[in-house]
Amino acid sequence: MNNTSIPGDTAFTASALCQYCGLCCTGVLHSYIRVEPEEIEHISKAGIPLRKAKNDKVYFVPPCVCLVDNTCSIHETKPKVCRDYHCTLQKNVMNGSETDDDARRVIKRFKQAAEKLREQVTPPKNRDVSELNLHSFLLSFFDTMVKARKTRDYTPEETTFIYDSFEYAKLVDRYFLKTPLLVKFSDLILSIEDRG
Ligand code: SF4
């Protein structure tokens, strides 16, 4: 996503960081992106498939089709929530508590962690794993594992995935946004280690 109301060099650095990163738009941090009523028509015309929640709020699920070459192809008219969002890492760069270079290293590390998880996922038929909303997938995987642990031990593959998800959740929580995934996967790991 991107910045709007930060002056001068800082704004440029923050904007360049987003262009390098693009993670907000890829479904690794957010399960959905909200669209305001007045934005529905032009966002829909841009080709983004919209959904309606039970409370009538409109949203879409990233990865976003408007992310092209890691850049938002509808930058001038993107949803307000995309314009206004700043992750922890970007805020740290803007307030000088993190250097741009360090932030880029974090982003690279996080992309590798996300890729490692995607490589372990079998996508539904006729779908590519790059279309997967990893954040939602991990939330539902957690629920599946909680049910499974009542009747059986985890397979070695599930155990590996749980540990990798925990590493991923730690990075999300520390550098991007507070996530329930951290407590959830920490809980699963405790249950594995308790069973010894
Ligand atoms: S995760 Fe942060 S740095 Fe990356 S695109 Fe979103 S706001 Fe920008």
Ligand code: SF4
């Ligand atoms: S509209 Fe643009 S900024 Fe928003 S998710 Fe899509 S590509 Fe990202």
